[in-house]
Amino acid sequence: MVTKENLVLLQFNKLSLELKTVESELEYCRALVDSTRSEFNNLFHSEMKNRDIVLANNIKKSEEPRKENREQRRKKKKASPETKRLYKQIASQTHPDKISSLDASARSVREKQFKEAAAALEQDKISILRELALQLDIETPPPSQSDIDAMLEVVSEKQKELSDVKGTVAYVYANCKTPVERSAVMDSYVTFVARHHDNET
Numbered sequence: 001m002v003t004k005e006n007l008v009l010l011q012f013n014k015l016s017l018e019l020k021t022v023e024s025e026l027e028y029c030r031a032l033v034d035s036t037r038s039e040f041n042n043l044f045h046s047e048m049k050n051r052d053i054v055l056a057n058n059i060k061k062s063e064e065p066r067k068e069n070r071e072q073r074r075k076k077k078k079a080s081p082e083t084k085r086l087y088k089q090i091a092s093q094t095h096p097d098k099i100s101s102l103d104a105s106a107r108s109v110r111e112k113q114f115k116e117a118a119a120a121l122e123q124d125k126i127s128i129l130r131e132l133a134l135q136l137d138i139e140t141p142p143p144s145q146s147d148i149d150a151m152l153e154v155v156s157e158k159q160k161e162l163s164d165v166k167g168t169v170a171y172v173y174a175n176c177k178t179p180v181e182r183s184a185v186m187d188s189y190v191t192f193v194a195r196h197h198d199n200e201t
Helices: 004-037 037-050 058-063 070-075 080-095 102-125 125-134 144-166 169-174 180-201
Strands: none
Touching: 004 037, 004 125, 004 144, 037 169, 037 180, 058 169, 080 102, 080 125, 102 125, 125 144, 169 180
């Protein structure tokens, strides 16, 4: 008979896999955009110059999201008590002060795990801490409904980030298979920017 606890665990594991999938796709999409960023920018500026359009210097700055510093991120999202408890257990085995007696190879692994745990604590990602605990043979309590809710929020945030990346012209451009397709995308984008520029002036 399937218990409520088993269902919660299965749902948590399902969400963990879903999060990994979304994060992997997000990483790929960002790398894809970065791979053609220089080409995209150069072609864009060349096309704008050909049409004698000069944009205000502050346009690019306004389009770039401001990066939060570490303190801002901490204030924005505080780790849950469950996350803190699990982090402390992991840190007791991975903190640099605890691994000085290990050989270089084992120490390197633990140092990486400690950094991953610290990042997970900062972002309140208990799923990552659970994976690290499993690697270290640390027993973890069964996930609660609050863990499920937190995971749902994280998955939703990552899906939103992925959607935002896929919604950019730079992504559409990078995803084109031929130079002809890229040229058509750029032409449409420059035409759009030109119209917006004309409306503003």
